[in-house]
Amino acid sequence: MQRQTISAIRYGYGLGPGHQPATDAGTMIDAARKTAQLAPRVTLAERAKQIAAYREARQMGDDARKAAQRKLRGEGMHDVRALLSMAVTDPGFGARLVSFWSDHFTVAANGPLLRMLVPDFIERAIRPHITGSLPEMLRTVATHPAMLIYLNQVQSVGPNSRAGQRQDRGLNENLAREILELHTLGVTGRYSQSDVRSLAELLTGLSASRYGFQFRQGISEPGPHTVLGKSYGGRQATLEHIEDALTDIALHPDTARHLAGKLVTHFIGIEDDAFVTRLADVYLTSKGDLPSLYAAMLEDSRAWQPSFLKAKLPFDFITSALKAAGAGANDIANIKPSDLRTGVFGAMQLMGQPIFQPPGPDGWDENPDAWITPPGLAARIRWAAAFAERIEATHDPRLFLETALADAASPVLKFAVGGSESRVEGIALTLVSPEFNRR
Amino acid sequence: MQSRRAFLTRGLALGCSAAASPFVTPVTFASAPGDNRLVVIVLRGAMDGLDVVRPLGDAHLATHRPSMDRDASLPLTDYFGLHPALAPLMPLWQTGELSVAHAVSTPYRDKRSHFDGQDILEAGVSGSDIGEDGWLNRALSLMPGTTSNTAFAVGHDNLRLLMGPAPTSTWSPDSDLDLSPQAQLLLQKVYAQDPLFHEAAMKAMELADLTDNPMATRRAQRAEALARFTADRLREDTRLAAFSITGWDTHANQARTLPNALGELSTAILTLKQDLGPIWQNTAVLCLTEFGRTVRENGSNGTDHGTGGAAIFAGGALKGGRIMGDWPGLAPGDLYKDRDLMPTRDVRQFAAWAMAGLFPLGQSALESTVFPGLGMGDNPGLIA
Known part of the structure; x- marks a missing residue:
């Protein structure tokens, strides 16, 4: 199989008309650097204003509240359009990295406040750092209001801090635990309950106001706190002490292995201990420099093995169908709200991926079996049929197959598409084929 | 020529009987292993056993949880009271169709990760080497006369509980x-x-x-739809079914968040009872969670990940109306690692005795294959 095909399907959102995917690490990573520099859709000040308006409306009567909710749903539509638009217009790897790291540092949009903050989290805490360093991304993530709210850090108060003594409030371990278990060392990493506890004590003070992140000395637990054998903070921890601890945790050898393994699992799906060890070494010697890590993966022949072992997640399935049909930013902007509701929000839910709402802080399942289930595949088939009806007037099934899959299409699929009874049938078959749903 | 709308789309034919459809494998001839039914509901997120089944007779409870309201508890025994959000289940307690095992846990200890905890709960093993298959699948493999419809995983999430070599079915009531x-x-x-x-x-x-259910997206409706579809299957050839209910990870404002999950749970159980009709008498429902929560409330009126917790059982097949297990007490010296309820019995023992009471599975098979390495201990008399 051609390297271009593998590049588009495994490291991007698939092929589209006129799409010339890069096949060397340098070009792919340079393009991702441009993705990292994209401006956020909405400024932080505007988001803060929206949140304030929503909070105010909540205090008022039913009508005001409903109007605010409608406004919120409208904003949500813009956020999803922005995500779709980035995915179909991006050269590929950069957009996929945004998705990978957003999932690694999952914040589920539980409730209206997080619903507004998650897109900001993706655009401001994740995207600018995809070609930076992991310690830097972790520090940003751990101080973004979305993460602090989602994992209950805003409720954590040092029991011996001034506020803790006065208000009789205490620690909440949630963020500290997930940083160690999910974001860095991994659940098999060498940490203990006492590390979780000490990190939770050290993290007290990380908080959010209506204007964004805030460090509140008054709730910070007096230290020092020993995390993974190192003492931080002295009598009174500051934000710098917390950032030092996060940097050290991010550069722990167990973190290197965990992240290298996750990257290989996510993109390639092979199990190869030696490969993971090599990537982990690169991560450690480069001090968590992500482009070095990506380059080490992409310059290895194992990154280009021809079998597609993973399944596209529902968002990727829908996006790559749009891309194969030639949709651009304008087309995304012109999708009717009702189509967006049923064709994207509703469809993703039926396929098992309610948008912005992964089941827990460990994010979406990496295992293809979790997605290609009877109900999940049934939903893809129904979506493909409806989508094929929309585009059949402008797409010849044989050309569509060639555009969407190039030399990844099996002879059996080519035969079936060529022998299908209608244009709709041929397009739908392409979209529901294993070739189109794997990556 | 075939009309193009007929391809892959819902046509007018939908709703015609299953028998008329060429795609439905006839299942009526499959012999099922006996008349008894088992439903396992996985409570994902770690249910706070101490708040759901409250040891009101333990004076330390109030000290550990000063800000949590216990006044509205429904009396179960002299010692224990039920969370008021489970009030709809009280009639089952009175008729012996509801019981609880308290201070129980899986063998999982100390790291308190939801995901590992759930994997171990569903794998049913003692150690950390959890393999790929679940205990319900291994039990299925030991039963005679099963088909892929004998065991059903219901809903969109992947249930490790039913994964494994024995063929099973999975479907969600909102798919067609x-x-x-x-x-x-x-x-x-x-x-x-x-x-x-x-x-x-x-x-x-x-x-x-x-399936003929419309999409059910609201939470209570979702639980009802899951239970309704499960009951439909159990009225046919299915004998084992499993689904999950989320929303138990109550790190903050537990008084407000826990009732939602409890409401779903009671809806699910009552829907099963209603839809199963007389079959309810042959049914046991095991509601299991990955671990309990801290004995002390945390700084945000919630509780953090703990160890010992409670399992809830329902069904007409039970000898219920009882709290089972060995109560360890909540005095500071009695806690596990000075923070959690001390687990005194392995929750798998109750699952194993339920299996032994419902299906033709011997103790040695249960202790070696279904729950490898488990000692089942004394029979708690879970099943009538």
Whole structure:
């Protein structure tokens, strides 16, 4: 199989008309650097204003509240359009990295406040750092209001801090635990309950106001706190002490292995201990420099093995169908709200991926079996049929197959598409084929 | 010529009887192993056993949880009271169709990760080497006369509990699919090369006609839809079924968040009872969670990940109305690692005795194959 095909399907959102995917690490990573520099859709000040308006409306009567909710749903539509638009217009790897790291540092949009903050989290805490360093991304993530709210850090108060003594409030371990278990060392990493506890004590003070992140000395637990054998903070921890601890945790050898393994699992799906060890070494010697890590993966022949072992997640399935049909930013902007509701929000839910709402802080399942289930595949088939009806007037099934899959299409699929009874049938078959749903 | 709308789309034919459809495998001749039914509900997120079944007789409870309201508890025994959000289940307690095992846990200790905890709960093993299959699948493999419809995983999430070599079914009540014969043939061709897609598609076609539920997206409706579909299957050939209910991870404002999850749980149980009709008498429902929560409330009126907790059982097959287990007490010296309820019995013992009471499975098979390495201990008399 051609390297271009593998590049588009495994490291991007698939092929589209006129799409010339890069096949060397340098070009792919340079393009991702441009993705990292994209401006956020909405400024932080505007988001803060929206949140304030929503909070105010909540205090008022039913009508005001409903109007605010409608406004919120409208904003949500813009956020999803922005995500779709980035995915179909991006050269590929950069957009996929945004998705990978957003999932690694999952914040589920539980409730209206997080619903507004998650897109900001993706655009401001994740995207600018995809070609930076992991310690830097972790520090940003751990101080973004979305993460602090989602994992209950805003409720954590040092029991011996001034506020803790006065208000009789205490620690909440949630963020500290997930940083160690999910974001860095991994659940098999060498940490203990006492590390979780000490990190939770050290993290007290990380908080959010209506204007964004805030460090509140008054709730910070007096230290020092020993995390993974190192003492931080002295009598009174500051934000710098917390950032030092996060940097050290991010550069722990167990973190290197965990992240290298996750990257290989996510993109390639092979199990190869030696490969993971090599990537982990690169991560450690480069001090968590992500482009070095990506380059080490992409310059290895194992990154280009021809079998597609993973399944596209529902968002990727829908996006790559749009891309194969030639949709651009304008087309995304012109999708009717009702189509967006049923064709994207509703469809993703039926396929098992309610948008912005992964089941827990460990994010979406990496295992293809979790997605290609009877109900999940049934939903893809129904979506493909409806989508094929929309585009059949402008797409010849044989050309569509060639555009969407190039030399990844099996002879059996080519035969079936060529022998299908209608244009709709041929397009739908392409979209529901294993070739189109794997990556 | 085939109308193009008929391809892969819901046509007017939907709603016609399953018997008329060429895609439904006839299942009526499959012999099922006995009349008893088991439903396992996985409570994902770690249910706070101490708040759901409250040891009101333990004076330390109030000290550990000063800000949590216990006044509205419903009396179960002299010592324990039930969370008021489970009030709809009180009639079951009175008729002996509800019971609880308290201070129980899986063998999982100390790291308190939801995901590992759930994996171990569903794998049913003692150590950290959890393998790929779940205990319900291993139990199924020991039963005679089973088919892929004997055990059903209901809903969108992957239940490790039922994964494994014995064939099982999975479906969600909000899915449907109606394929023309041509479409089915073409799909079979295209999917023949990829077993993952082949199996999912064939099962989807077989099951599509069994569902007539509209999409249920609100939480209470979701629980009801899951339970309703489960009951439908159990009235046919299915004997083992499992689904999950989320929302138990109550790190903050537990008084406000826990009742939502409890409401779903009681809706699920009462829907099963109602829809199963007389079969409810042959049914046991095991509600299991990955671990309990801290004995002390945390700084945000919630509780953090703990160890010992409670399991809830329901069904007409139970000898219920009892709190089982060995109560360890909540005095500071009695806690596990000075923070959690001390687990005094392995929750798998109760699952194993339930299996032994419902199905033709001997103790040695349960202790070696279904729950490898488990000692089942004394029979708690869970099943009547």
